[in-house]
Amino acid sequence: MLQRLTIAERQLALAISIAVILAGLLMAAAGSGDPMGPHGAIVMFAGAIVFLAVLRVIQDPEPLEDRAENYYDDPTRVGLLISLGWAVIGMGMGVWVAAQLAWPDLRFDAAWSSFGRIRPVHTSGVIFGFGGNALIATSFHVMQRTSRARLAGHVAPWFVLLGFNLFCVIAASGYLMGVTQSKEYAEPEWYADLWLVVVWVIYFVLYIRTLARRNEPHIYVANWYYLAFILVVAVLHIVNNLAVPASFAGAKSYSAFAGVQDAMTQWWYGHNAVAFFLTAGFLGMLYYFLPKRAERPIYSYRLSILSFWGITFFYIWAGSHHLHYTALPQWVQTLGMTFSVMLLVPSWASAGNALMTLNGAWHKVRDDATLRFMMVAAVFYGLSTFEGSFMAVRAVNSLSHYTDWTVGHVHAGAMGWVALITFGSIYAVVPTLWQRETMYSWKLVEWHFWLALAGTVIYVFAMWNSGITQGLMWRTYTESGTLTYSFTDTLVAMHPYYVARAAGGALFLAGAILAAINVYLTIRNVPQKRTEGDYPTPSEATEPAVPVAE
Amino acid sequence: MFRKILSPFARMFEFQARTHYRAERHSMALTVGIILAAGVGGFVEIAPLFTIDETVEAAPDMRLYTPLEQAGRDIYIREGCYACHSQMIRTLQDEVDRYGPYSLAVESQYDHPMLWGSKRTGPDLARVGEKFSDEWQVQHLINPRAVVPESVMPQYAFLLENELDVESLPARLHALRRVGVPYTEDQIDNAAIDARGQARPETEAADGVFQRFGDDTNVRFFDGRRDRVTEMDALVAYLQILGGLTDLPSQTRSLEGD
Numbered sequence: 001m002l003q004r005l006t007i008a009e010r011q012l013a014l015a016i017s018i019a020v021i022l023a024g025l026l027m028a029a030a031g032s033g034d035p036m037g038p039h040g041a042i043v044m045f046a047g048a049i050v051f052l053a054v055l056r057v058i059q060d061p062e063p064l065e066d067r068a069e070n071y072y073d074d075p076t077r078v079g080l081l082i083s084l085g086w087a088v089i090g091m092g093m094g095v096w097v098a099a100q101l102a103w104p105d106l107r108f109d110a111a112w113s114s115f116g117r118i119r120p121v122h123t124s125g126v127i128f129g130f131g132g133n134a135l136i137a138t139s140f141h142v143m144q145r146t147s148r149a150r151l152a153g154h155v156a157p158w159f160v161l162l163g164f165n166l167f168c169v170i171a172a173s174g175y176l177m178g179v180t181q182s183k184e185y186a187e188p189e190w191y192a193d194l195w196l197v198v199v200w201v202i203y204f205v206l207y208i209r210t211l212a213r214r215n216e217p218h219i220y221v222a223n224w225y226y227l228a229f230i231l232v233v234a235v236l237h238i239v240n241n242l243a244v245p246a247s248f249a250g251a252k253s254y255s256a257f258a259g260v261q262d263a264m265t266q267w268w269y270g271h272n273a274v275a276f277f278l279t280a281g282f283l284g285m286l287y288y289f290l291p292k293r294a295e296r297p298i299y300s301y302r303l304s305i306l307s308f309w310g311i312t313f314f315y316i317w318a319g320s321h322h323l324h325y326t327a328l329p330q331w332v333q334t335l336g337m338t339f340s341v342m343l344l345v346p347s348w349a350s351a352g353n354a355l356m357t358l359n360g361a362w363h364k365v366r367d368d369a370t371l372r373f374m375m376v377a378a379v380f381y382g383l384s385t386f387e388g389s390f391m392a393v394r395a396v397n398s399l400s401h402y403t404d405w406t407v408g409h410v411h412a413g414a415m416g417w418v419a420l421i422t423f424g425s426i427y428a429v430v431p432t433l434w435q436r437e438t439m440y441s442w443k444l445v446e447w448h449f450w451l452a453l454a455g456t457v458i459y460v461f462a463m464w465n466s467g468i469t470q471g472l473m474w475r476t477y478t479e480s481g482t483l484t485y486s487f488t489d490t491l492v493a494m495h496p497y498y499v500a501r502a503a504g505g506a507l508f509l510a511g512a513i514l515a516a517i518n519v520y521l522t523i524r525n526v527p528q529k530r531t532e533g534d535y536p537t538p539s540e541a542t543e544p545a546v547p548v549a550e
Numbered sequence: 551m552f553r554k555i556l557s558p559f560a561r562m563f564e565f566q567a568r569t570h571y572r573a574e575r576h577s578m579a580l581t582v583g584i585i586l587a588a589g590v591g592g593f594v595e596i597a598p599l600f601t602i603d604e605t606v607e608a609a610p611d612m613r614l615y616t617p618l619e620q621a622g623r624d625i626y627i628r629e630g631c632y633a634c635h636s637q638m639i640r641t642l643q644d645e646v647d648r649y650g651p652y653s654l655a656v657e658s659q660y661d662h663p664m665l666w667g668s669k670r671t672g673p674d675l676a677r678v679g680e681k682f683s684d685e686w687q688v689q690h691l692i693n694p695r696a697v698v699p700e701s702v703m704p705q706y707a708f709l710l711e712n713e714l715d716v717e718s719l720p721a722r723l724h725a726l727r728r729v730g731v732p733y734t735e736d737q738i739d740n741a742a743i744d745a746r747g748q749a750r751p752e753t754e755a756a757d758g759v760f761q762r763f764g765d766d767t768n769v770r771f772f773d774g775r776r777d778r779v780t781e782m783d784a785l786v787a788y789l790q791i792l793g794g795l796t797d798l799p800s801q802t803r804s805l806e807g808d
Contacts (some may be wrong), residue, residue: 116630
């Protein structure tokens with residue numbers, strides 16, 4: 001695989017890996033006695049693996065391939081496999097944390113295994129590990145196909161992919177050691193945050209340079225979304241993580257903002273991590289893989305424009321709906337609520353655009369579980385954005401906030417929308433990437449589909465029930481005007497739903513494991529066959545990059 | 551008539567589609583457009599919070615966390631307590647009845663970062679300070695189900711065995727001062743001594759705590775152990791000050807009652 005790099009590129013990779021090893025050494029030396037020390041060791045180890053891998057091929061001859069003839073898919077393949085690995089880890093952690101809430105002693109009595117420490121391993125594992133790797137990998141795939149051009153650079157994509165995973169590993173291992181900033185979905189400490197900025201800048205440059213090579217006059221809509229994902233996540237990440245380290249030889253830092261300003265910044269980040277990480281990037285996936293798989297053009301170009309700019313503009317305002325009835329000034333709460341409700345328009349425009357695209361291809365949805373994954377993802381996207389706008393209304397929020405309803409809402413989006421569109425895209429792209437005829441087993445895909453759907457529905461219904469029950473119990477008064485239920489009363493009422501939730505999560509996890517097995521068997525056992533037209537062509541070529549309107 | 555009403559919108563969409571058709575040929579046009587479109591909302595909602603004075607109430611009696619309490623706060627963050635406990639009582643009657651006066655912005659003025667939380671798997675802790683004895687808090691942290699049989703909280707018995715790291719406290723307080731917490735030079739320099747002193751009543755070090763942080767400071771054997779200062783001391787000291795940094799919230803409620 002690395003033989004495909006030129007000797008100059010291999011030398012560059014070697015130099016970068018040496019720099020990483022030195023940085024790790026510095027961290028390990030400075031941070032001995034602090035969690036930063038083990039993190040330095042992890043960085044050194046990661047650098048050493050790359051160093052050895054490149055060193056093995058450094059003497060090999062220059063590659064003979066004509067780079068203009070092919071797309072560069074090696075990083076995409078590795079990225080998808082890593083993503084599936086994180087899916088199993090992250091969802092496995094999810095089932096474990098869910099089980100801890102039903103059976104709290106399920107943790108071997110160790111400090112690292114408490115709910116508070118492993119819950120971020122679950123959230124970061126699925127959001128960044130599974131989702132992030134899938135986004136990076138598919139973005140490499142999509143930007144090349146829709147631009148009809150090979151990636152601009154061969155070291156940069158590896159740097160982005162492996163660098164991002166180093167961030168994920170530092171994040172996850174840090175949580176187990178108690179390293180956290182406590183900002184939800186932005187828990188990693190200052191050195192991990194700085195590293196991610198470097199990785200992200202390279203990612204943006206790679207994307208723009210590849211677009212600059214394109215043989216298509218227009219930039220396809222999937223790329224707008226990937227671009228918005230890269231750009232806005234960078235802004236959010238930098239501002240929300242502004243902090244002053246207590247010492248450059250330790251992990252601990254203190255956020256630059258405090259109290260109400262910090263809360264607003266955090267939820268401006270938190271909600272837009274949902275918008276630009278978990279929505280924009282995955283809409284990019286949807287806009288490419290769904291029309292490709294259905295072999296139908298996107299229903300409406302104008303709806304794409306409307307929904308893209310609507311999402312980009314409206315979403316940013318919505319964060320303050322996480323802070324209804326708090327010490328945040330009311331004018332900000334009201335702005336957040338208003339924009340959250342308006343957000344329904346571009347969100348449903350996207351979901352509708354996706355579903356209308358399937359007109360004329362519904363028989364394929366019936367027969368092809370891969371396309372059905374994408375269709376159901378679009379439906380869940382529509383449902384959870386509706387639910388989100390609803391829950392952002394102040395009166396509804398007074399009931400739903402702080403309860404499991406929020407957790408259910410997030411998982412309707414994360415499982416029903418993000419994970420399903422990702423699995424659909426993975427099943428669609430794996431045969432193309434490895435040049436196979438088809439997936440190893442369509443029956444396994446079918447099984448996965450129904451396990452995932454059943455798991456999601458059980459999960460969401462359990463959380464609706466527990467959330468609304470708890471919210472109502474908290475506000476129930478006796479006739480004499482005192483609160484009817486103590487907090488522990490509500491906790492007892494939650495127990496059956498927590499068991500059901502863990503069961504739903506386990507079904508979903510089982511589906512993800514089937515996906516990993518199916519992909520593995522596809523690569524090992526399915527005969528080779530190159531997908532037609534899957535190579536860079538000039539824009540005058542007869543085969544369009546994406547299906548065009550009739 | 552319907553068509554007539556919609557025609558300006560149709561013209562606008564027509565114009566938008568045509569402009570976009572040209573603009574989407576340029577990656578930098580998209581880049582700038584995305585940054586501008588996504589920049590407005592955050593700027594309008596966040597920037598004024600720093601400039602409008604009414605955002606945070608004035609509370610002249612607002613006190614700072616002592617080094618021991620700050621160390622406890624850091625442990626609270628390390629263990630991820632914020633994932634299940636909020637520290638934000640909303641302006642709703644049932645919450646005020648259950649937890650006490652609703653939270654004010656000034657109460658988390660020096661909280662870097664804030665710990666308002668997003669989920670109540672356990673109850674809100676904004677005013678938990680002094681609601682339970684130190685003894686109860688320690689027993690509950692060692693084994694929650696020994697005190698509250700229905701609880702699903704993890705055990706934190708190991709906190710009682712871990713000696714508190716006080717040596718890094720001056721650097722931590724210094725970092726906090728750099729982000730805006732008004733610790734004095736004296737408080738920062740003596741942070742390690744004061745952290746120990748607060749958990750060792752009737753000693754010279756304890757007198758230093760009163761001198762630097764006021765006579766109302768809680769100085770106690772928080773974890774009941776007299777031989778050493780543990781992480782349990784710090785965490786309980788922090789829990790016992792929650793809601794006790796200023797008296798303003800209770801005054802607000804009585805004023806509204808009049």
